[in-house]
Amino acid sequence: MALPEKLVDEFNALVKNYPAGKEGKRSGLIPALHRCQEELGGWVTPEIMEDLAAFFDLEPAEVYGVASFYPMFRLTPPGKHVIKVCHNISCDLVGARDVLAKAKELTGAEVHGTSPDGKFTLEVVECQGCCSTAPMIDLDNTFHENLTLDELERLIGECQ
Numbered sequence: 001m002a003l004p005e006k007l008v009d010e011f012n013a014l015v016k017n018y019p020a021g022k023e024g025k026r027s028g029l030i031p032a033l034h035r036c037q038e039e040l041g042g043w044v045t046p047e048i049m050e051d052l053a054a055f056f057d058l059e060p061a062e063v064y065g066v067a068s069f070y071p072m073f074r075l076t077p078p079g080k081h082v083i084k085v086c087h088n089i090s091c092d093l094v095g096a097r098d099v100l101a102k103a104k105e106l107t108g109a110e111v112h113g114t115s116p117d118g119k120f121t122l123e124v125v126e127c128q129g130c131c132s133t134a135p136m137i138d139l140d141n142t143f144h145e146n147l148t149l150d151e152l153e154r155l156i157g158e159c160q
């Protein structure tokens with residue numbers, strides 16, 4: 001089993017938050033996918049999906065169906081640094097497209113891809129709740145708001 005015991009314990013506690021029975025238990029799948037991605041290298045491996053299927057009484061294809069539907073789940077390993085650029089309306093109005101273009105140029109990564117050197121994965125995300133301080137990115141789980149292109153260049157340079 002690829003699923004660490006620590007996460008199995010966590011998921012056993014998690015499913016108690018949902019109605020009893022098979023259908024209720026399945027409600028824990030999305031939070032479990034998030035936790036697996038957080039804890040196990042930033043992506044969801046086929047082995048983990050099989051283990052989650054067994055845990056949640058699902059077919060592996062059903063877990064794959066959920067994990068592949070939502071763009072927040074990665075099915076391939078990310079680069080060393082993950083840059084998420086918000087492209088929703090508030091950020092878009094104040095330069096998100098320029099931020100994204102600059103991030104692509106500086107990292108060599110395409111959107112939802114990883115740079116050839118494996119250092120950066122670049123993603124676009126929906127509103128992160130920082131509309132009043134747009135534009136923003138999330139770099140390795142830290143928000144950077146009121147972002148300028150110079151600041152973006154500095155941040156990426158620090159990661160190089």
Ligand code: FES
Pocket residue numbers: 086087088089090091092126127128129130131134136
């Ligand atoms: S639109 Fe970008 S944080 Fe809300």
